[in-house]
Amino acid sequence: MGTDYVHGYTPAETRRLADQAGTLADLLHGGTTYAPGSRVLEAGCGVGAQTVQLVTRSPGIDLVSVDVSEESLAEAKSRVAAAAPYATVDWRHADLLDLRGEKFDHVFVCFVLEHLADPTDALARLREYLNPGGTITVIEGDHGSAIYHPRSPSAQAVVDCLVDLQAEAGGDSLIGRRLHPLLQQAGYGDVRVEPRTVYADPARPELVDGFTRKTFIAMVESVRERALAAGLRTEAEWAAGIRDLERAAEAGGTFHYTFFKGVGRR
Amino acid sequence: MGTDYVHGYTPAETRRLADQAGTLADLLHGGTTYAPGSRVLEAGCGVGAQTVQLVTRSPGIDLVSVDVSEESLAEAKSRVAAAAPYATVDWRHADLLDLRGEKFDHVFVCFVLEHLADPTDALARLREYLNPGGTITVIEGDHGSAIYHPRSPSAQAVVDCLVDLQAEAGGDSLIGRRLHPLLQQAGYGDVRVEPRTVYADPARPELVDGFTRKTFIAMVESVRERALAAGLRTEAEWAAGIRDLERAAEAGGTFHYTFFKGVGRR
Secondary structure, three states: OOOOOOOOOOOHHHHHHHHHHHHOOOOOOOOOOOOOOOEEEEEOOOOOOOHHOOOOHHOOOEEEEEEOHHHHHHHHHHHHHHOOOOOOOEEEEOOOOOOOOEEEEEEEEEOHHOOOOOHHHHHOOOOOOOEEEEEEEEEEEEEEHHHEEOOOOHHHHHHHHHHHHHHHHHOOOHHHHHHHHHHHHHHOOOEEEEEEEEEOOOOHHHHHHHHHHHHHHHHHOOOOOHHHHOOOOHHHHHHHHHHHHHHHOOOOEEEEEEEEEEEEEE | OOOOOOOOOOHHHHHHHHHHHHHHHHHOOOOOOOOOOOOOEEEEOOOHHHHHHHHHHHOOEEEEEEEEEEHHHHHHHHHHHHHOOOEEEEEOOOOOOOOOOEEEEEEEEEEOHHHHHOHHHHHHHHHEEEEEEEEEEEEEEOOOOEEEEEEOHHHHHHHHHHHHHHHHOOOOOOHHHHHHHHHHHHEEEEEEEEEEEEEOOOOOOOHHHHHHHHHHHHHOOOOOOHHHHHOOOHHHHHHHHHHHHHHOOOOOEEEEEEEEEEEOOO
8 A cells, every 4th residue: 555655754844744733733633532442543643743633632542553654653653752751652663454353443544545546445444443333534635725815827836736746646635525435435334524624814823834834835845856856847937836825825815725524434 | 886797687596696595694694793783784785695694693783785786686675575574674776885974883795895896995995884993794705615526627617617707707706715815905904714614515415405506506507608608618518517517416426615704893
């Protein structure tokens, strides 16, 4: 199930994911708490940005956090150790689907499906790890929901690079709108999906900085080298696009993005 | 300030606006109530879809509802008479800006600015009608927020027709994202804008029917004749686009749209 991680593994990327988790924690995790003693699988924990939320919002759970990248796991361990030193996490360096025979009460998957060539298959396999009645929670973005002022074809061109590179790598950064059918196709029942919308304007400076700049624009910036190397944009086009995108984070600018959060039951 | 009303004045359009108001009433009007005795101006009441909400959610207000179309006003009167026979509304057949000398505690404007060539000027003039400390509430959509599954270039082409025809008529159907800067430029203080997101999938059949079909697709359909007459699409292209858009309202389909609601103070 391994695919290229389109955003790359760099300190800037680690910082981006941490900023994102801080600013968005309530928005994304709101409504998700697990009872003490529940056995929970975090499938694809990355650098631990969401792991910190899971252990602090659901104290006393028996959490297994899995990732294919040893570097990310090391980062995740130190992040959790710093933010929640009392928490115990069973860290596993493994493929998501390499837990054959284990069973969980709940599965949590955040910003993972967008990178997979066959998300339905992944969801169906994760379902096998659930005890009957257990739930899966899936959170994904959808870059098609990114609308901003001022509008700019140059800015849209760099956003489209992110979408195109993700698609070339076999993923789908427009996956949020598909969560409901994906969960249904994978065999889950009681499927409920909700939009979780981020909107940033000058009256919300913490979101302008934490989301527009340090999450969204930073995410677009993370594919710059790949976009240039692939010849998708020239250096000048890239710079102009980023410059225009930054106007959405300046006086008079606005930015809107929707995440989708879905829950299904085995 | 008169402009062509891009959606046209037909029974189907009247029905669309009523369905829209019913399904969306809580989403759009939530948080908006005016104290009994307040003098409120509804600028551009159209067929009264929002007027019914204003008089039922804020009983006892002194409401003046204005529209440039005599036909729409007649429709609005009978709608309010049927839905809220006890309500008294001071109906005015006039241009929005033809109330010189009058003063209000609050102004309410819904789905009007998108049709205007100079929304900042309109907002600035409406500000003159407010008593100091009075508020304006503005609600607008943004067709750029329309994302759906399955994706389809044919479907997007018919949605784009709506955007293009609105732009040709001097309006802007991507105006929602601009509400914050527009209100600021028009001189309002304490400006707060919130997204109000509609998301419809098979688990929400009332929204699939009331919003995806009877609001959004119906709105796109309302410009069919104009789009064909303008040569923007052939009949076959139009039919294919609508067919694809309808898939978003069928099994396995989803639809997402964001309205923006802004409040400012004089």
